Amino acid sequence: xxxxxxxxxxxxxxxxxxxxxxxxxxxxxxxxxxxxxxxxxxxxxxxxxxxxxxxxxxxxxxxxxxxxxxxxxxxxxxxxxxxxxxxxxxxxxxxxxxxxxxxxxxxxxxxxxxxxxxxxxxxxxxxxxxxxxxxxxxxxxxxxxxxxxxxxxxxxxxxxxxxxxxxxxxxxxxxxxxxxxxxxxxxxxxxxxxxxxxxxxxxxxxxxxxxxxxxxxxxxxxxxxxxxxxxxxxxxxxxxxxxxxxxxxxxxxxxxxxxxxxxxxxxxxxxxxxxxxxxxxxxxxxxxxxxxxxxxxxxxxxxxxxxxxxxxxxxxxxxxxxx
Amino acid sequence: xxxxxxxxxxxxxxxxxxxxxxxxxxxxxxxxxxxxxxxxxxxxxxxxxxxxxxxxxxxxxxxxxxxxxxxxxxxxxxxxxxxxxxxxxxxxxxxxxxxxxxxxxxxxxxxxxxxxxxxxxxxxxxxxxxxxxxxxxxxxxxxxxxxxxxxxxxxxxxxxxxxxxxxxxxxxxxxxxxxxxxxxxxxxxxxxxxxxxxxxxxxxxxxxxxxxxxxxxxxxxxxxxxxxxxxxxxxxxxxxxxxxxxxxxxxxxxxxxxxxxxxxxxxxxxxxxxxxxxxxxxxxxxxxxxxxxxxxxxxx
Numbered sequence: 001x002x003x004x005x006x007x008x009x010x011x012x013x014x015x016x017x018x019x020x021x022x023x024x025x026x027x028x029x030x031x032x033x034x035x036x037x038x039x040x041x042x043x044x045x046x047x048x049x050x051x052x053x054x055x056x057x058x059x060x061x062x063x064x065x066x067x068x069x070x071x072x073x074x075x076x077x078x079x080x081x082x083x084x085x086x087x088x089x090x091x092x093x094x095x096x097x098x099x100x101x102x103x104x105x106x107x108x109x110x111x112x113x114x115x116x117x118x119x120x121x122x123x124x125x126x127x128x129x130x131x132x133x134x135x136x137x138x139x140x141x142x143x144x145x146x147x148x149x150x151x152x153x154x155x156x157x158x159x160x161x162x163x164x165x166x167x168x169x170x171x172x173x174x175x176x177x178x179x180x181x182x183x184x185x186x187x188x189x190x191x192x193x194x195x196x197x198x199x200x201x202x203x204x205x206x207x208x209x210x211x212x213x214x215x216x217x218x219x220x221x222x223x224x225x226x227x228x229x230x231x232x233x234x235x236x237x238x239x240x241x242x243x244x245x246x247x248x249x250x251x252x253x254x255x256x257x258x259x260x261x262x263x264x265x266x267x268x269x270x271x272x273x274x275x276x277x278x279x280x281x282x283x284x285x286x287x288x289x290x291x292x293x294x295x296x297x298x299x300x301x302x303x304x305x306x307x308x309x310x311x312x313x314x315x316x317x318x319x320x321x322x323x
Numbered sequence: 324x325x326x327x328x329x330x331x332x333x334x335x336x337x338x339x340x341x342x343x344x345x346x347x348x349x350x351x352x353x354x355x356x357x358x359x360x361x362x363x364x365x366x367x368x369x370x371x372x373x374x375x376x377x378x379x380x381x382x383x384x385x386x387x388x389x390x391x392x393x394x395x396x397x398x399x400x401x402x403x404x405x406x407x408x409x410x411x412x413x414x415x416x417x418x419x420x421x422x423x424x425x426x427x428x429x430x431x432x433x434x435x436x437x438x439x440x441x442x443x444x445x446x447x448x449x450x451x452x453x454x455x456x457x458x459x460x461x462x463x464x465x466x467x468x469x470x471x472x473x474x475x476x477x478x479x480x481x482x483x484x485x486x487x488x489x490x491x492x493x494x495x496x497x498x499x500x501x502x503x504x505x506x507x508x509x510x511x512x513x514x515x516x517x518x519x520x521x522x523x524x525x526x527x528x529x530x531x532x533x534x535x536x537x538x539x540x541x542x543x544x545x546x547x548x549x550x551x552x553x554x555x556x557x558x559x560x561x562x563x564x565x566x567x568x569x570x571x572x573x574x575x576x577x578x579x580x581x582x583x584x585x586x587x588x589x590x591x592x593x594x595x596x597x598x599x600x601x602x603x604x605x606x607x608x609x610x611x612x613x614x615x616x617x618x619x620x621x622x623x
Contacts, residue, residue, distance in 0.1 A: 061523055092524035099523075105516040109348050109538045118534070119524040154348075170524065 007034040008075055008210045009058070009178055015069040016053050016062065016234075025281040027053045029234040030070070035227070037177065040204055040211040042225030042242065044218065044257070048278055050234040051214040055180050058212070059095050060087060074178055093123045096176040100183040102163035106155035112139070112166045113151035116173050123174040138169035142199060161192035168200065172207070179204065181213045185220055197223045218261050222246055230254045233279050233289035236308070240315030250317040253290045288319070296321060348542070348619075355618035362614035365607035372604060376423035385414035387421045387574050396590040407593045409579065410586045415593060419600055421574040425486075426604065429559030429568070429575075430552045433493035438548045441498040445505020446540060450513055450532055460506060463499035471496050475558050479567040489559060489568045496558070497551050504547045508540045542619045549612040553605030560601050576601050 016028040028050045035041050043051045056062050058072060060079060072079040075094050082090065099105035107115060116138060117131030126134075132151065139147035142165040155163055164184065171179060184200065185193040201224050204211045215221055221228055221242065228242040230253065238251040249255045256274040276293035279285060285292070287302035294301065300320055308316040356362050375382060385404070391412035399407045406416040448459040466474065478492035512518060512535070521531050560577025562568035569575040571582065579597040587594040 059523060061519065088525040088527055090525070091522070097520070097523040099516055099520055101516055105520040107517040107521070107535050107538070110534075119526075122525060122530075167520075170520075173524070 006073075006076060008037045009033075009035040009212075010073040011058070011070070012073075013070040014054065014057060014072060016050070016057050017067045017069075018063075018065050019067055020065050023282070026284060027234055027281055028057065029284070031231075031234075031236055032070075033229060033236070033239065035178075035210045035212065037210050038205070038208045039227060040201075040213065040225050041227040041229060042221040043212065043214045043229050043231055044216065044221050045231035046216055046257075046278060048281070049231045050281075051231050052182050054231070055097070055182055055212060055214050058178075058180060059091050059097065061091070061097070089123070092119055092176070093174040094176060095178040095180060096171040096174070098164075098167055098171045098179070098181040098184045101187045102160065102167045103155065103187070105167055106163060106170075108155055111152050111154055112158070112169075116166075116170050119170060119173045134173065135169070138172055139166070141172065141203070142166070142169045144169070160188050161195060164188060164192075164196050165199070168196075168203070172203065175207070177209060179209045179211045181211065183215050183217075184213065185217070186215070193220070194223075200224060218246075218258065230257065233284060234281065235289065235305070235318065236316075237290065237319070238315075238317045239308070240312070244312060244315045248312065248315075250311045250315065250322050251290075251319050252294045252296050252321075254317075256293075256295075352542075352615075352618045356614060359614045359618065361610050362618075365610045365614075368603065368607045369611070372423050372600075373427060375420045376427055379417075379420045379424060383414075383417040383420050385417045387413060387417045388572055389413060396586055396593060398590065399592050399596075406596060407590065409583055409593065415596055418574040418579060419576070419596060422576045422579055422597065423600070423604075425569055425573065425575040426556055426560060426577070426601070429486075429489060429493065430556035430604070430608070433490055433497055433559075434548050434551045434555050436490075436494040437497035437501050437551070438544060440494070441501030441503075442505045442540070442544050444498070445502040445507075445544075446509050446532060446536060448502070449506040449509025450528075450536060452510075452513075456506070459502065463502050466495070466499040467503075471554070472558055472561060475562060476565065476567065479562050484567050484570055486569055489562050492562070493555055493559060497555065501544060501548060501551070505540055505544055508543045509536055512536050512539050546612065546616045546619060549615055550609060553608040553612075556601060556605050556608070560597075 011034070012032050014028055014031040015026065018025050018027060031054055033041070043054065045051045053062065057068055058074065058079065060068070060082070062068065068080060074090070077090065077094070079087075079090070106112070113132055113135045116135035117128060120126060120131035120134045121128055136147055136151055139150055144150050144162055144165050150158065150162070150166070155166070158166065181200065185196050188196060197220060200211070203209075211224075213220070213224055225242045228240060228245045229236045230238040230245065230251065232253050238245060238249065238254045245254065246258070249258055253274070259272045260274055262271065274293055279289050279292070285302065287304055288294070288306055291297050291301040306318050306320045308318050309322055311317045311322045391408070394404070394408050394412040395410060397404050397408045399405070401407055404414045404416065406419065409415055409418065444459050444463070448456040469477070475492050475496045478495055479489055482488035482491060518531055518535055521535055526534070559568060560575070560580065563575045563577030564581040566581070569578055571578060576597040583594040583597065
């Protein structure tokens with residue numbers, strides 16, 4: 001299954017613009033990365049940085065107003081030019097997605113079992129009872145207690161954690177090779193978050209899936225990801241292995257992000273937030289998008305968007321002061 | 324397959340005691356409805372009227388069309404005619420029971436038709452959005468410009484009197500509001516995460532509409548349609564009263580009200596009986612609709 005030559009996921013210069021009659025915003029402005037089978041990547045960024053849109057672009061799950069540019073190749077398929085029928089077969093079987101809010105991402109009028117079985121029946125072309133059998137296997141795989149009984153439960157009868165497990169089971173229904181997760185733990189409380197993350201980590205390793213997790217939570221990021229990409233205003237500003245990025249952040253935005261995080265050892269100490277707010281995506285500055293908020297700003301920053309430069313082995317940053 | 328060993332994170336203790344039965348949306352609604360006294364009383368009244376209408380020939384003591392000049396406008400409580408007779412000497416109880424056939428039919432049939440047509444139009448408009456939505460909803464808006472009674476009278480007036488024509492006109496009157504309800508609910512559902520999640524598992528537009536949208540739209544449409552039935556009964560009676568609906572000598576509550584109107588000074592109690600039937604039926608239907616709304620209100 002594992003391809004040695006070409007990576008499983010290869011994104012090149014991905015751009016997404018939302019265009020309507022009186023609106024033209026560039027949400028994603030040139031994102032490139034590759035991901036091999038079995039690798040977990042985390043896209044980190046604040047609200048509106050384009051991380052969710054990047055994720056959705058990977059399965060072309062965007063509203064009609066979106067204009068997608070660049071190349072998206074998954075498992076050797078060019079997603080941007082795929083016909084609708086092929087795209088539907090790709091969704092769910094090759095690539096599948098876990099959503100942020102499990103309460104609203106599960107249909108309230110169908111049982112968990114029905115919803116999982118439906119997807120299995122569609123993709124594998126098996127009978128409904130075989131689909132249900134597979135659904136039971138999946139619920140056991142995601143460690144839902146008393147799985148046979150939960151099969152006939154409606155989403156509102158499950159707790160948030162169980163619902164998210166069911167959501168994961170649904171995403172895994174047809175053995176996807178790429179799993180996308182859009183803030184999978186944001187809607188859950190802290191104790192459940194860690195259980196879900198551990199589960200995802202374990203499943204990802206056992207099933208050998210390439211996983212992309214979008215989050216704004218640093219704890220989540222370091223818990224599950226091998227690779228990390230920090231996103232700001234629609235561009236990756238720093239990429240590298242999660243250990244390198246966490247330990248030696250090079251881009252001023254990444255540093256600011258880590259400094260503004262709350263953790264146990266800083267009781268009583270004042271928080272150190274990044275001043276200002278993210279730029280308006282409709283009118284991005286010509287130079288570095290972070291320049292207006294950057295503590296290390298210098299006039300040269302406004303010239304042009306800096307390139308990604310290798311600041312250390314396999315660690316890249318988009319800043320004129322690097323390396 | 325992955326072994327789920329290695330310290331299962333969640334407790335896997337077997338659940339003890341009575342197994343809580345998982346209830347579907349409809350099972351919950353049915354249970355709540357069966358505990359609602361108002362709904363039970365109104366349902367019983369409607370059921371009695373409905374059964375009486377269906378089995379009218381078996382239970383009525385007289386011929387609904389047999390006139391008798393000697394027995395005109397007998398008062399309520401007459402030994403042979405319990406509810407008296409009308410201006411042509413026909414037994415009123417018999418005619419009220421027979422009239423229920425027509426009135427109930429005119430209450431339900433147009434609403435059922437309008438629900439099917441309006442529901443379809445609304446779901447298509449809501450799901451497709453854009454120009455299709457614009458086209459369908461603006462056309463329904465045109466119908467909205469007229470008060471429903473006036474519209475029904477106008478359409479019936481153009482088409483002419485008769486049962487089928489009344490049916491057509493009432494269906495046309497009720498389709499736009501139902502389409503509007505279906506459209507607004509569909510628009511809401513279309514933006515729900517589970518529709519996107521379904522799309523993310525590769526569901527086609529048809530599967531989303533027939534699986535997810537239809538299942539979620541049915542409840543609100545049913546509630547709304549049930550409240551339309553009483554209006555339909557009243558408007559249908561109104562059409563007959565104006566001579567645009569069922570024609571004499573057929574028994575229909577609105578028509579009976581019209582013909583008995585001339586005797587209102589002679590035998591007022593007889594004259595209001597059809598009106599009382601219309602009132603009881605439509606009010607029961609309204610109260611049931613309210614109970615339906617309460618029982619389908621999903622708050623767990």
